[in-house]
Amino acid sequence: MMDFLTQCRAIIGQTYVLDTPDGMAPFLTDQRGRFTGKALAVLRPGSVDEVAALVRTCVEHRVGLVPQGGNTGLVLGSVPDVSGTQVVLSLARLNSIRQIDAVNRTMTVDAGCILQHIQEAAAAEGCLFPLSLAAEGSCTIGGNLATNAGGTAVLRYGNTRELCLGLEVVTPQGEIWSGLRGLRKDNTGYDLRDLFIGAEGTLGIITGAVLKLYPQPKACITALAALPSPAHAQQLLVLMQDCCGSSLTGFELMSRYCLELVAQQFPQLPRPFAEPHPQYVLLELSSSESEQHAIGLLEQAIGAALERDVINDAVVATSVAQSAGLWQLREHIPLAQAKAGKNVKHDISLPVSRIADFIATTEPLLEAAFPGCQLVCFGHLGDGNLHFNVAPPGGMSNEDFLHNQDQVNRVVHDSVVAFGGSISAEHGIGTLKRDELARYKSPVELNMMRAIKAALDPLGIMNPGKIL
Amino acid sequence: MMDFLTQCRAIIGQTYVLDTPDGMAPFLTDQRGRFTGKALAVLRPGSVDEVAALVRTCVEHRVGLVPQGGNTGLVLGSVPDVSGTQVVLSLARLNSIRQIDAVNRTMTVDAGCILQHIQEAAAAEGCLFPLSLAAEGSCTIGGNLATNAGGTAVLRYGNTRELCLGLEVVTPQGEIWSGLRGLRKDNTGYDLRDLFIGAEGTLGIITGAVLKLYPQPKACITALAALPSPAHAQQLLVLMQDCCGSSLTGFELMSRYCLELVAQQFPQLPRPFAEPHPQYVLLELSSSESEQHAIGLLEQAIGAALERDVINDAVVATSVAQSAGLWQLREHIPLAQAKAGKNVKHDISLPVSRIADFIATTEPLLEAAFPGCQLVCFGHLGDGNLHFNVAPPGGMSNEDFLHNQDQVNRVVHDSVVAFGGSISAEHGIGTLKRDELARYKSPVELNMMRAIKAALDPLGIMNPGKIL
Structure with missing residues (x-):
């Protein structure tokens, strides 16, 4: 039996089998720099047939494979473990x-x-x-x-x-x-x-x-609404969908604290309202007809929301630049967080109807457990998806606070599950949330997943240790 | 060990264990009356816990279960086989x-x-x-x-x-x-x-x-367009989606022969055009805004289609009754077919871009194999889904033609697969298309399906003999 790496080189060529520390380094650490694994080699096949031949070689030698794309995942799903026995299989050359x-x-x-x-x-x-x-x-x-x-x-x-x-x-x-x-x-x-x-x-x-x-939609316009509370944001969502149907293409919640953080860290960005408001919603409408149609629809919906006291105020972007500026506020929240220091992040989802109650219930639980901690709550409210991040109390070092990460997760995830939500809305499980999955999923569901894994991958060579 | 039926009666009560021929009869024959199976009993649980208890009893006694809802399936998926060893498990009482x-x-x-x-x-x-x-x-x-x-x-x-x-x-x-x-x-x-x-x-x-x-959409309007060919229908779909986006909620193709059949069998139904056209498309637009908005959008799109010679003519329904009349034409096609005699039915799908080529290629193949046969082609063109039915040549009896069913299927399904399509778009496999599935699916895919079936249902008690 030929040596494993020799066989891999025969399949994809010496250039594409990386086994030096420098060659492998970019593939071994996750994007946020929280974890670095080890690998036997990084394999860079150039065709589907080469991928299949490499997998057969891994089967022959019982070598675990970690598929990797852009390695931008947030749950440590695309990096190998520390054993040094796995290979990273990069799909980057299959890019047609x-x-x-x-x-x-x-x-x-x-x-x-x-x-x-x-x-x-x-x-x-x-x-x-x-x-x-x-x-x-x-x-x-x-x-x-x-x-x-x-x-x-x-x-x-x-x-x-x-x-x-x-x-x-x-x-x-x-x-x-x-x-x-x-x-x-x-x-x-x-x-x-x-x-x-x-x-x-x-x-x-x-x-x-x-x-x-x-x-392609013919037009896409953006507005920022200011609201008294998350409950009002839920009402606004229902109102906007009733008025605009599928023309509503964006609905992003941001708390007052989120925009204050952005204003502190990125003072050059626009500040749409003179006075602060408890909550904001970024609205986006797309029209298959015309810009005029989109504006008419948005103004009508905003008018109805003002009239019914669902929102305090709103600004509609009247240019592409203004629209980009409003989206920048949303996109700069994670960047502002990163500049301000570490925090414990959560990627959760809930029934849309439970979001206000969830926030109202969970914030006091966090305050009781970690007095003075700061909630950075924003996200895709239209999908029930919140990035519900918790920053340390003033005076506590990032490191001290991160020691509490498991306890913070426990407070948040227990509450999420009590409200019928998910502990991973859009990021997946990887290894980061594997223990959380085992904690919260029912044995019936976990057993079905394990049965499927064992049936399709009886040798357990596909991304070992991820999810299950 | 208690007798199987005694155990079932203990779980759901005597009334809900049907084991007389009369009691079971309504559950044993498929809706089109093509097949009648036999059963040990028909079980009618009243709660999820009762369903679970019945399944555990079936496990204990190794009895195969056939779940049944309204028994309206078209592929013999909800009736038992002829062995008399299976039970039908009706979910009808779980109706809250x-x-x-x-x-x-x-x-x-x-x-x-x-x-x-x-x-x-x-x-x-x-x-x-x-x-x-x-x-x-x-x-x-x-x-x-x-x-x-x-x-x-x-x-x-x-x-x-x-x-x-x-x-x-x-x-x-x-x-x-x-x-x-x-x-x-x-x-x-x-x-x-x-x-x-x-x-x-x-x-x-x-x-x-x-x-x-x-x-709920605020308005929904209907139109019937007349077109020279299926290729024009493809063009119309692209045009309508570009103009109307997700407001386009219906797009149904009907050939000239389909509407002639409806006119013969149901002369009381409307005839929207004075002259016949090769193809028709039933269009439906829904608006989250107003009826006026829907009509404006539809008239604009139809105007563009006429201008670009994509359609010959069109009528827009101006009342709920007219709209219902246009939908009746579509809905009466299968009824008219049934009145006119038997035919060999297909529920196929294709990439939308291949539909015109598929029809142009397949119709002559059918004509060559069964001279004088009549194609009854209609369906959800917007989804690439055709009901591509074949009626006997004039003079041939239904029975004689149905003896050719397998050969008709072979011509149509071979062509579907050559065009990258599916032999079951919306009806499923059941037992009716099980052999066709085995014929056309790759061994790789079939083996994965079998592995999953064996992993989740190792005793093979769940709807045995269906799909695989």
């Missing part, structure tokens, strides 16, 4: 857009395509690929699919799962499943596609996908 | 709407709820549950979920899978999985929900679901 079908409104892509390139290729055909998130300049669609990524367009277009019609997957046996169907309706057996989506590479390696495209 | 959350826009229901009752309950809260199909007065949501039913609203709202956020399932071990989440985002492990949806009861019994609701 294979086909665009503007009539079927589909695009067939390699898993290693950067999300932004896919957005641009769709736009060049007059179409929209709606998935949009902070890492879009470096994340890959394979990673988006493996984690069922969310982002800012879920309200209208759904998660990555809803944007995918077909997959190509290399199985844990090193076979190629060609499920690249561009069909809106297909009821021929079990839904393997949705099983691989969100499985974080633990059931197989996604190598290609057929994505859904949409008509 | 458990909760409606108008802010979260969700409804939690028992699996045995009739689809139409769910639609009505949503409407009473000012909401829309968009799933709509011919059998809605008698089919149950559990069956809709088990088969991932399609229907006329898929273009805008997706299949049943896209309308479901959470499930409650009794597993093949008789445990209850409580996955009744009302969350738009939840990335906590494998997507079990979508695995059970569309599995036709072969992996577990769906007993409850959380469904997505939408705002």
Whole structure:
């Protein structure tokens, strides 16, 4: 039996088998720099057949594989463990857009395509690929699919799962499943596609996908509303959806503290209101008709909200620059947080109807456990998804506070589960939340997941130690 | 060990264990009357706990279970085989709407709820549950979920899978999985929900679901367009979506022959055009704003289509009665077919961009194999879904033609697969298409399905013989 790495070199060429510390380093640490693993090698195949041949070699030698796209994940799902026995399999060289079908409104892509390139290729055909998130300049669609990524367009277009019609997957046996169907309706057996989506590479390696495209909206406008409370934000969401239907494409909640943090750290950014308000909602409306139509619709909805005392005030962006400025406020919250110091982050979701009650219940629990701690609460309220982050009390060092991370998680996640929510809305499980998953999922559900993992990957070579 | 039926009676009461021929008869024959099975008994539990207890009893006695909702399926998926060793487990008594959350826009229901009752309950809260199909007065949501039913609203709202956020399932071990989440985002492990949806009861019994609701549109208008060819219909779809975005909620293709058949069999129905045209498209637009808005949008789109010679002519319904009349034309096609005689039916889907080529290629193949046969081609073109039915040549008896069913299927399904399509768009596999599935699916995909089935239902008691 040939040596494992010799076999890998024979398959993909010496250049693409990285086994020096310098060569491997960029693939071993997660994006936030919280964890560094070790690897036997980093493998960079250039085709689906090469991926399949590498997997068969891993099977032969019982080597665990960690699939990696842009390595922008937030739950340590795309880096190897510290054993040094696993290989990283980078999909980055599989980066072709294979086909665009503007009539079927589909695009067939390699898993290693950067999300932004896919957005641009769709736009060049007059179409929209709606998935949009902070890492879009470096994340890959394979990673988006493996984690069922969310982002800012879920309200209208759904998660990555809803944007995918077909997959190509290399199985844990090193076979190629060609499920690249561009069909809106297909009821021929079990839904393997949705099983691989969100499985974080633990059931197989996604190598290609057929994505859904949409008509490009003709206009997109933005407004910022000021509100008395999260309960008012819930009411505003119902009102906006009743008025605007699917034209409502963005609905982002930000607390007063979030915008104060942004103003402190980025004083050059706009301050839309003279006086502070307890809560803000960033609204985005898209129209398939015209800018005039979008503005008319938005003004009518805002008028109704003012009249019914659902909002205190609102500003509508009247230029692209103003619109970008409002979105910058939202996008700078995590950056302002990072500049201000460490905090304990949560990526949670709740039934939209429970959000105000959840915040009202959980904030006092945190205050009781960690007097003076500061809640940084913002997120995609339209999807029930909050980034519910907790910053240390004034005077406490970041390090001291991070020692309490598990207790902070316990307060927040216990409350989330009590309100019927999820401890991971859009980031996945990886290794970061694996113990939390085991704590909160029912044994019935965990046993079904383990049975599926064992059935499809009996040797346990696919992204070992992630999720389960 | 107690006798099996005695145990069942102890769990659900004597009244709800049917074992006489008369009592069982309504549950043993499929809706189209093509097949009658035999059963040990029909079990009618009244609660989820009773379902679970019955499944555990079936496990103990190794008795196969056939879950049944409204028994309106079209692929023999909800009737037992002829062995007489299986039981039918009817979910019909689980028919409560458990909760409606108008802010979260969700409804939690028992699996045995009739689809139409769910639609009505949503409407009473000012909401829309968009799933709509011919059998809605008698089919149950559990069956809709088990088969991932399609229907006329898929273009805008997706299949049943896209309308479901959470499930409650009794597993093949008789445990209850409580996955009744009302969350738009939840990335906590494998997507079990979508695995059970569309599995036709072969992996577990769906007993409850959380469904997505939408705002009720303020207006909905209908038009009928006349076109030279299916290729023009493809162009019209692109044009309508570019003009109207998600306001386009219906797009149904009907050939000249379809409407002639309807006119022959139902002469009282409207005839919108004085002269015949090769193809027709039924268009439906919904507006979250007003009727005026919908009409304006539709007239603008139709104007553009006429200007670019995409359509020959169009009539817009100006009243609810006219709109209903246009939909009746579409809905009476299968009824007219049934009155005119038997035919070989296909429920296929294709990439929307391939539909015209598929029809142009396949019609001559059928004509060559069965000279004089008549194609009855209509369906949800917006989803790429055609009901591509073949009627006997004039002079050939229905019976003689039905002897050719397998050969007709071979011509049509070979062509579907060559064009990248699906042999079952919205009806599922059941036993009717099980051999076709085995013929057309890749061994890689079939093996993954079999591995999942064996992992979750190792005793093989869940709807044995269906799909695989």
